[in-house]
Amino acid sequence: MLILLIKANYIKETAFEAENLHRIVCILLPFVKNNIEVIIMLKDLKNHLNLYINCLHQMKDLGKATRNKPIVKKCDDLLERIEGLEFHVAVIGQFKRGKSTLLNYFIGENLLPTGVVPITSIITKVKYGTKPQARIIFEEDIKENVDIHHIDQYISEQKNPKNIKKVAEMELLFPAEILKNGLVLVDTPGIGSTYKHNTEVSYGFLSEADAAIFVISSDAPISEIEIQLLREVKKYMNKLFFIQNKTDYLSKKELEESLSFSIKVIEDAIGIEPIIYPVSAKLAFEGKIENNQEKLRNSGMILFEEALGEFLLNDRGNYLMNSYKTKLISFMDDLAENIHFKLNLLNDSIDALEEKIILFKERLKATSSMKRETMAVVEAELKEIIKIFEGELVSFRQEQSELIKKKLKKAAEDHKEIDSKELDNLLNQQLELEIEQAYETWNKQQETKIRKSYEEITSRFTDKLNETIEEINHVIYDLFKIKVVQSIEDFQLIQKDTFYFKFGDSSHLFFTPKLKDFLFLLPKQMRNKKIISDIVNRVEKEIEKNGNNLKWDYTCKIRDSKYIFESAFEQHIQSITEELVSTIEATVELKQKQDHNVAEEIQLCLERKRMLEQIKNQIVS
Template sequence: MPEETRAMVNVLQELQVFSAKRGNAFAQTLLEESIRRLREESFTLVIMGEFKRGKSTFINALLGSELVPTGIVPLTAIPTIIEYGSAPSALVTFENGDSHSISTDEITLFVTEKENPRNEKQVREVRVCYPAELLRQGVILVDTPGVGSVYQHNTDAAYAYLPHSDVAVFLISVDAPVGQSELAFLGDIRQYVHNLIFVINKIDILAPGQLEELLTFTQKVLKETLETEDITIFPLSARQALEAKISGSEEQQKKSRFTDFERRLNDLISGGKSRLVREVTSARALRVISELEMELALWQKAMEGSLEDITEKVARFEKELTILEREREDSIYLLYRDIDGLGRKAEERLRDFRKQVLPVILGQYRNFAREAHGTPKEIGQSLKEKAHELIEIALAEHREQEKQLLSVGIQETADRFFRNIEEIVDRMMTVSSDIFGVSVELAQSKEYILGDRNFSYYFHDFPTFYPPLEDIPGMGLIPGALVKKKLVKTYEDRLVEYFELNCGRTRSNLIEVLKEVATGVAGELRLRADLVSKGLTTALQDALRQREAGEHERQEALAVWQDDTAMIQRLKAVFKESTVNPK
């Protein structure tokens, strides 16, 4: 941890202790989160590109170990997140929120298309801890599913990780020219990633003289597509680099040209990220300090002047707070309304999905049924499995799309209302200033006070039920020639019935999820405003009580106030210096 970061953590801990003393739980939580972020100072490096470009081998070369599964067919079906740990370990997280610890040797069972086809195990992600020096620096590696493979769910999962990257490494391979799907994917990456590094992998298979020609062509295409001259490409061989690190061969390492890329990566890691985190943390701390300053200032004002004047001002202040509390509740009402609106849009999308998809899967089922052969039992079993598969695939794709759409909608809605509540808090401060005649410094931006909220949720997966063959009424009485026709019709009816049933269950779960989110956000909105209101009111009440106490108690209270004020001013100076002159 850099010395500047360590010093800021120490000052934040002082402020956290002071906030606890004042009973401000919101400030405690916010400062605790800021301390965690400073200590972690994570740097997320997302590895992306089309399938078969060597992404997993590239990550293994960075780690110096064959940790991530590799192969010649589309392998990685699940995002694999790799971070530092003192010993190798892995944790699988499923779509229903459950987690399961595994050994690193078992990773293949969950992240490869072979062992987990079409993600039938419903894995959300695999998180791996590993004692590599790169990871010790706070780097988090993300191995994404390959885009452009025959498995669309791989491409969807890769797109989902774009917003999580500080730097994205886009791999191109010498054995395939840059294609349209890669260029389209690059266009999307540019919307989310400020730092994009290009790597041409597998240069070890090129004949002498071919590399320069390939570099010239690739650079030209990328510049035209991205409309920028700022394109940097690192040609290298991840395979040679990995072999060199395992064997300790300096000659092999030099041939791989991997060191040039690692040097650039180290420059990015040691660059502006730490400073940015400290600037944001200072801004959050200064907002907390301004609220604590107001509490101390109100206490001082309430201790001075005539009791009649202070009592009248306190009454005015409490009246204004009541008005602001009503505005807060109005805002929460609008929050529920807007989240209900998200639900209505999702229900409309579900209705459209049902209308559009049911004819498609019925057509697929009928095409399959025409080619079905075997005994009645074998035909029935294959029809049942096909119907089940069609429903599962269709609903899985819809659920994934809804998760992404709703995550964005919920986050935008929540952030908007958190900003509304910060405006109400600012008005509490302004009212205090106006009534009691104390100065107040209001932050220009309120983004930082919101913290790092990511509203995640999952859709329950409901098992689809199909009756066994012997349970189909009258099956034993039907002539053999008509059995297949009967089976096809029976399972087609079942397909429609259970498709509708599972759509209905998806809708019910959607409504349940949105209610939970709305309740959680509303609770945080109330807590934020209530704690500021309580802090200001308590300061006034304490002062009024201490005015009635004896001279000795008054002097003790004044001494505490002087110490607290001096501490707050000292901490404020530290954080202001950090925002004005960041190092």
């Protein structure tokens, strides 16, 4: 009955194709109780979608009239999504977190390239299709079908470094059940790798997604770069799923500790306690390919799929409408700012504009040169911080090794009467406790020193960078009467502590089977002597291992903090684009013609501004 009502009241009256019928049913089904409600909700859905489509066509025309190619492209993309009732879920996270493996699991084939180095460099959208197909969309909007088994030639960093082939995005069509109802899964390049352009691609896509699957990993604690990305994601979308991948790397106890840590870090960052699904995408993919139900159950993926499926069934419709509306308003704001900018240019004199263009380009050159010099000095001084830490770490390890060995020998003497196996467990536990206590005290002192050193370095250079930014802003304000580039604030070393202790398996049998059989024939005193000797030999290894973990933690903190510091500056300056310069030069060329041309252009801008306000009123009312 529901399908018949939709056919009668919806399909024949809209521009949508009948193939979207099943998607409409899935959106409405959770909310309806009777046929009256079906008809009411159908009309409401139809009215909203038609309103958004009409507004987008008007926006697209305005974009063409103002020669604003990005707005035209955004409108085309959103029109295609609305007409297909597509719901875009971006798979986001730091590099090497297993995002592509996760998507390979969902589509049931090893299509997306995976590896131990940063792989994905291009946005890849996976949609439903009756047969597997791949299509490349180049930056000039040229589309080309390619062999689906050779897509790595276009989307991998190794075979398309820095996107030299000028690929805008990849589309994969695949007959996966999960994609049937308009779900589009989007693979994004990992952030935080040595390939900065990959990070820029991922950040640039955030505003286009309707929801996200945020992937963290069990083999490395959540980093500050991931937290920064998470905060950005929350600006654009309200629905987030969290996956902690690679659970097969940890024991049950380690996984519990890692999940607790991740939950706390994420809650501190966004103010909401997340539900994190622990999974092994690799194990799930193997289980699916091999039809191995045990692997699938052990992977943890079934629980996540159930949660995703429930969301798509019950809540997708509301999120979809809100997402379309938010994106439309964002497009309008961007276009309004562009029109305002052009009006300010048109009202200025030719001589003033030409002079400001020269000043503007000079300041950009000065900024680029200063930035390179500044960051080179910053990097050298940050390396010196780690070098000093390494020297102090060596001294600390030597001192603590001798101290802990003495404590363990004393503990063995105090408990020489207990069973050999109990003695082994007791000494291993004490070893780990002593190392934890020693490093925790020393680490607090080191963090204070390193934080102070880092902040002294960045503080000196922040002031220099802000002087240049302020000069650029003077020029921009003269041109637009707006302040485009914000000053950089003082940067601190990131707060999140990603260090945690890692020990060898303390519950191991301290003898191999044959050796155990032999030694248990010996007197207890000899067995205990072997236990004490093994634990003393273990001291230096465990102190060194955890010392290296701590060193890596500080190296990552400094690296990530430097990345944030450098990215903040680049984002401020990159907001001044080549398009802005070309628009100024085009305005000068126009003003060099007849005055009536300028007057007509001003009137056109004012008319477009009024039209844009009318379109916005339709959406927000």
